Structures are given as C-alpha cells and as structure tokens.
Amino acid sequence: MVNASGPxxxxxKRPSDGKIPQAVAFIKCVGSRDDVKGRSYCSRACCxxxxxxxxxxxxxxxxxxxxxxxxxVRTAGKGYEEFYQRSxxxxxxxxxxxxxxxxxxxxxxxxxxxxxxxxxxIEVEVDMVVLATAMVxxxxxxxxxxxxxxxIDKDGFFQEAHPKLQPVETFTGGVYLAGSxxxxxxxxxxxxxxxxxxxxxxxxxxxxxxxxxxMIAQVDETKCTGCEFCIPICPYQAISMxxxxxxxxxxxxxxxxxxxxxxxxxxxxxxxxxCRPCALNLNGFTNDQIVSEVDALxx
Amino acid sequence: xxxxxxxxxxxxxxxxxxxWCSYAGGDLAGLNRLQYPSNVxxxxxxxxxxxxxxxxxxxxxxxxxxxxxxx
Numbered sequence: 588m589v590n591a592s593g594p595x596x597x598x599x600k601r602p603s604d605g606k607i608p609q610a611v612a613f614i615k616c617v618g619s620r621d622d623v624k625g626r627s628y629c630s631r632a633c634c635x636x637x638x639x640x641x642x643x644x645x646x647x648x649x650x651x652x653x654x655x656x657x658x659x660v661r662t663a664g665k666g667y668e669e670f671y672q673r674s675x676x677x678x679x680x681x682x683x684x685x686x687x688x689x690x691x692x693x694x695x696x697x698x699x700x701x702x703x704x705x706x707x708x709i710e711v712e713v714d715m716v717v718l719a720t721a722m723v724x725x726x727x728x729x730x731x732x733x734x735x736x737x738x739i740d741k742d743g744f745f746q747e748a749h750p751k752l753q754p755v756e757t758f759t760g761g762v763y764l765a766g767s768x769x770x771x772x773x774x775x776x777x778x779x780x781x782x783x784x785x786x787x788x789x790x791x792x793x794x795x796x797x798x799x800x801x802m803i804a805q806v807d808e809t810k811c812t813g814c815e816f817c818i819p820i821c822p823y824q825a826i827s828m829x830x831x832x833x834x835x836x837x838x839x840x841x842x843x844x845x846x847x848x849x850x851x852x853x854x855x856x857x858x859x860x861x862c863r864p865c866a867l868n869l870n871g872f873t874n875d876q877i878v879s880e881v882d883a884l885x886x
Numbered sequence: 887x888x889x890x891x892x893x894x895x896x897x898x899x900x901x902x903x904x905x906w907c908s909y910a911g912g913d914l915a916g917l918n919r920l921q922y923p924s925n926v927x928x929x930x931x932x933x934x935x936x937x938x939x940x941x942x943x944x945x946x947x948x949x950x951x952x953x954x955x956x957x
Binding site: 758802855856857874877878884886 | 898900906907914917927929931932933937938941944948950
C-alpha cells in the first residue's frame, strides 16, 4: 500500500471505502501461539513487520494513531530490538493484551481488549484493523510432499532431516529445503537457508564420484537359489539377476543369482527379510547383529 | 525378564524402530528432553521392512513381554 506504484499510489487507505485512516489497530498472533486454534507455534516474522507497518502509519499519516495489541514482542535478530524501539519512539502505542471483540460504531471500529500491564479493560476507536495472521503452509504443500516423498511436521511444514545438524536436508536424497516451506521464517533467515541449500547442491555436483552409504544389501551367491523373490520386493529396483558359473561334480553349471546395484540400493533391508534361503544380508544390520541386539536387550 | 519396580510389575518391551521415522521421533524426543519409560528397549532398523518375523519370535523366545514394530 505504501509503495508508490501500488494499488493506492502510495497512500494508506481503507480497502472498504478508500478513506485515509486516522487510527489503525494492529493485532498480533492472530491464529498463532494458540493451542485452541491448533497452531501453537510463533510465526516469528510478524513482530517485525507489524513494527514496520505501525511506524509507516505514524510517519505517513499526519496526526494518526497506531495501536499494537500484542502478547509478547519477540525481536530476536540483529538490529531487530532497535527497530522495535524506533517504532515505539515514532509514536506506535503498544498495548499488551488479547483483543476480545471488534464491533462497528458508525463507520469506525471499536477494539475491545484488556491492558494486562495496567490490569484494566481498554476500548479504542479506530478506522482500520490490521491482523498479523499465522504463517501457514501453502495450499497443496502436503500433496507436493507426497509427490517428492518427504515428510511433513505436525503443522504441515516440510520436515528437515535433523533440526540442528541437517536443517536444509530432507530424508529424500538430493532434495533440500529453503524458506518458509520448512517453518515460519523472515527474509534474512530464508536467504541464509537458501544459500546453505545452494551450497549443498553445489557440493553434490563438485565431485566426480558420489559417495554412498556403506549399509547396502549383499548377496551370498553360494546360498542364492535364484528364486527372484527379492526383485519385486525392492522399492528401488536395485536387484537384478546375473548368470553364475559354478563347478558341480566336474561339470560347469550356469545358474542365475541375484545381484545388487550398489548405486541404487538405499539399504532398507526389505529384501533381506524376504530372502528365503538367507542369501541376502544387509551390511551394518545383518541378521546376526540384530539377533544379538535382541538377545542383549532381553537379558 | 519383566522389570520389577516399586509400582509393581512392568512389562519389558522390545521396539523395532525405523531409522527414518520412529527412531527419528525418538531422537527428537531426546532433543526436546522428553522422557519415555525405560521398559521400552529400542532397536534401530533401517526400515520396518528389514524386520524379519524371526526377530519378533526371537524376542518373545528370549522373554520379552511385548514387541513393538514401528515404521
């Protein structure tokens, strides 16, 4: 709205009738930080943009009032607290309390709340109310996650592989996260995460050879009967058959045995559980190792 | 092999947890300093598909009161 090339030509106007508001109320944490609404998280960026909007109202409209109804002012970031103080010094009035009701009065609106710092109810008459609503995942992001094959968290944001050690990776190899698809974020944080994701991709391409996990399935060719039971089981199409020549009673016999493509195998071990002659085993999670774990834990 | 506590008898449960979801969930619980009962003994597996029915039978054979397969 304050953009000179915007819909109102740089003037702050009410969307309903185009009147210039003399008093504006900003309400923070609308639909966020509220278990009843199902969103317990903090949307993180709204404290700062509300401070910016309140300051713009006070500076652009002469003799105007800006009221900010807040739960907490969260200014974690470089220079953020100073910016918030600037908006307070510019004349934005911060009122700590949750708004209980907004009702029309003539062509104005009355905002009913409580000032928890003064410990008494408060009513202000304003021309416009601006809500700082919860940042929510984009519509269709769940379908997108299903398509690419990564998980979403309880709030619908994409789940990173590890909250501290792998904040841009997903569980799907080669897919990285940047920005508010992973959680509410402001622009500096999004740029930082996107830069990290870009470097991760560049690191992937900088090598001639791709290092894979050592935990992959291995075939004991002497035990494999060539039943091909493992081929449809493998979700990564990593198993195929190959001919194997063996000497049996001074004759050369050719038979088919399973072979695992080391690049495709992701080490899930589904084939190992399905292998009837126990010819397949998973490095790092062999049958013997898991049975030993079971034995040790049952003591 | 049951756990004897001051509260009386407690079952001992062997949990097979998938590395990518259940085990990651357990890891997240640890990161958030959440407690879970010590009578659940977790075995990390790369995928719930890795679990051979024999592992479950082995756990019962060795005296587990319950087996949790999660993935």
